[in-house]
Amino acid sequence: MVTSNFIKNIITDDLETGKHNSIITRFPPEPNGYLHIGHAKSICLNFGLADEFEGKVNLRFDDTNPIKEDTEYVNAIKKDIEWLNFEWDELHFASNYFDIMYEKAQLLIKKGLAYVCELTPDEMREYRGTLTDAGKFSPYRERSVEENLDLLERMKQGEFEDGSKVLRAKIDMASSNMNMRDPIIYRISHNIHHNTGDKWCIYPMYDFAHPLEDAIENITHSLCSLEFEDHRPLYDWFVKECEMESTPRQIEFARLNMTNTVMSKRKLKELVDNDVVDGWDDPRMPTIAGFRRRGYTPTSIRNLCREIGVSKADSVIDSQMLDYFVREDLLPKAQLAMTILRPLKVVITNYPEGQVEYVEIENNPKDESAGTRKLPFSREIYIEREDFMEVPVKKYFRLFVGNEVRLKGAYFIKCNEVIHDENGEVAEIHCTYDPETKSGSGFTGRKVKATIHWLSAKEAQKAEFRLFEPLILDDVPENEGKHFLEQINPNSLEVIEGLIEAEATKNASPLDKFQFVRHGFFSVDTKYTTNDKLVFNRVVSLKSSFKI
Ligand code: ATP
Numbered sequence: 001m002v003t004s005n006f007i008k009n010i011i012t013d014d015l016e017t018g019k020h021n022s023i024i025t026r027f028p029p030e031p032n033g034y035l036h037i038g039h040a041k042s043i044c045l046n047f048g049l050a051d052e053f054e055g056k057v058n059l060r061f062d063d064t065n066p067i068k069e070d071t072e073y074v075n076a077i078k079k080d081i082e083w084l085n086f087e088w089d090e091l092h093f094a095s096n097y098f099d100i101m102y103e104k105a106q107l108l109i110k111k112g113l114a115y116v117c118e119l120t121p122d123e124m125r126e127y128r129g130t131l132t133d134a135g136k137f138s139p140y141r142e143r144s145v146e147e148n149l150d151l152l153e154r155m156k157q158g159e160f161e162d163g164s165k166v167l168r169a170k171i172d173m174a175s176s177n178m179n180m181r182d183p184i185i186y187r188i189s190h191n192i193h194h195n196t197g198d199k200w201c202i203y204p205m206y207d208f209a210h211p212l213e214d215a216i217e218n219i220t221h222s223l224c225s226l227e228f229e230d231h232r233p234l235y236d237w238f239v240k241e242c243e244m245e246s247t248p249r250q251i252e253f254a255r256l257n258m259t260n261t262v263m264s265k266r267k268l269k270e271l272v273d274n275d276v277v278d279g280w281d282d283p284r285m286p287t288i289a290g291f292r293r294r295g296y297t298p299t300s301i302r303n304l305c306r307e308i309g310v311s312k313a314d315s316v317i318d319s320q321m322l323d324y325f326v327r328e329d330l331l332p333k334a335q336l337a338m339t340i341l342r343p344l345k346v347v348i349t350n351y352p353e354g355q356v357e358y359v360e361i362e363n364n365p366k367d368e369s370a371g372t373r374k375l376p377f378s379r380e381i382y383i384e385r386e387d388f389m390e391v392p393v394k395k396y397f398r399l400f401v402g403n404e405v406r407l408k409g410a411y412f413i414k415c416n417e418v419i420h421d422e423n424g425e426v427a428e429i430h431c432t433y434d435p436e437t438k439s440g441s442g443f444t445g446r447k448v449k450a451t452i453h454w455l456s457a458k459e460a461q462k463a464e465f466r467l468f469e470p471l472i473l474d475d476v477p478e479n480e481g482k483h484f485l486e487q488i489n490p491n492s493l494e495v496i497e498g499l500i501e502a503e504a505t506k507n508a509s510p511l512d513k514f515q516f517v518r519h520g521f522f523s524v525d526t527k528y529t530t531n532d533k534l535v536f537n538r539v540v541s542l543k544s545s546f547k548i
């Protein structure tokens with residue numbers, strides 16, 4: 001459900017007044033890159049409205065630029081929308097309408113509303129005028145209908161070079177809206193198109209193509225981002241002058257922006273092309289594919305989009321907002337397991353050598369039906385390095401010589417001795433355990449102030465953990481004229497070889513979610529995980545670290 005907003009009000013009105021019997025929206029990505037979280041907002045809005053008003057929603061690839069578009073992107077976009085759990089009614093390609101668009105361009109010429117212009121881009125800019133000065137007429141503006149039709153046809157036949165001619169609408173060179181000053185309708189581009197191949201060497205401009213696409217598909221409400229507000233008069237002009245049978249209405253809403261990242265396919269492609277990240281689905285990328293690989297869930301993304309709603313005011317949301325929603329989603333679902341990211345060996349000197357016992361651990365304290373599992377306990381275990389201090393700071397309650405803690409689900413252990421390596425670093429510590437203190441035994445003899453987690457050394461398995469920080473250092477990239485590539489966080493990825501509880505993760509497959517005690521939510525990586533080694537991406541740390 002989309003919460004109430006100005007777009008819903010418009011639709012409700014249109015249905016009540018009988019302007020429309022039902023609605024059709026569309027999501028119209030250009031297949032020139034992978035979708036990002038900003039697109040998710042548009043997807044949730046368009047698909048959400050169609051759902052709520054029992055209308056339809058089309059997925060339409062706005063593929064009018066042969067150079068940047070690719071089938072790889074088409075497939076990735078479809079996959080992302082499906083992953084978000086949305087279903088489109090019809091799938092279209094703007095390029096399938098090229099014939100109709102061409103006929104409409106001819107119609108405009110016949111109506112005296114379009115002409116072939118040969119000004120260079122610089123000249124065209126100069127002729128366009130400024131916000132305070134009217135533009136000048138192009139010397140080609142008064143060509144005859146016949147000449148224009150002939151030239152357009154020859155443009156289409158490939159007689160002219162890229163950039164040598166364009167087709168322009170003849171509207172108003174004095175308009176206060178610069179978009180109305182004879183905008184370009186068609187340009188020449190001798191390139192192979194991902195869908196139409198070499199059939200065309202002229203391509204329609206967005207401002208001309210988009211309203212026609214919407215009208216052809218009987219879109220009732222065409223939602224786009226705020227920067228197109230000034231283009232709306234042109235949108236309406238093309239629908240009217242091309243004599244389209246249906247009249248879609250363009251409505252603008254604010255784009256979604258996020259802190260510490262960039263949000264445009266072009267910039268994200270630069271990150272990929274410059275090897276700043278490892279592909280479009282790098283877990284640090286704000287792409288839907290990146291979020292998926294990192295371990296965010298469709299529900300968390302949809303809930304975020306619902307929460308931010310739609311408005312006319314541009315806003316930047318904190319990247320941590322999504323973290324809130326993914327924790328909420330994963331908390332009841334993710335299986336709990338123990339991992340040790342930075343291991344320190346503990347020898348329990350009074351525990352019999354070679355003995356193994358199994359302690360019972362809940363699979364998910366928030367969900368009893370998840371059951372319990374057995375964890376091996378033995379004389380040699382690993383704990384986190386940070387759970388021991390040689391010289392404890394004030395209020396440090398974990399292990400130091402002379403102090404006792406609880407091993408989660410097992411016994412109290414007390415530290416007696418520190419063993420150093422040749423460099424003077426702590427190599428291992430020696431402790432003793434108290435058999436009376438077994439977890440669940442009802443022992444009340446004395447209390448300890450800290451519980452720490454652990455893994456039996458022999459049974460623990462090696463695993464790789466990938467921890468992430470924001471990709472871009474600045475909250476608002478490109479502040480003060482800086483280029484975002486100069487603000488890459490050098491520490492955005494940390495790869496750690498650690499240990500994991502073998503039993504809990506033995507059947508793990510890519511994208512499975514876990515909550516690793518004290519370390520946060522993790523997802524099995526789709527690219528680096530092999531039969532021999534599990535690789536985990538940290539989705540998000542735990543909100544409040546384990547209380548000690
Ligand atoms: P980009 O610059 O990232 O390529 P775009 O607007 O050119 O973005 P399109 O593929 O044309 O991308 O976008 C498809 C739809 O998604 C459009 O309707 C567009 O308005 C919407 N959209 C794109 N970015 C955002 C965003 N950050 N917030 C909300 N909607 C967005």
Ligand code: MG
Binds near residue numbers: 030
């Ligand atoms: Mg674009």
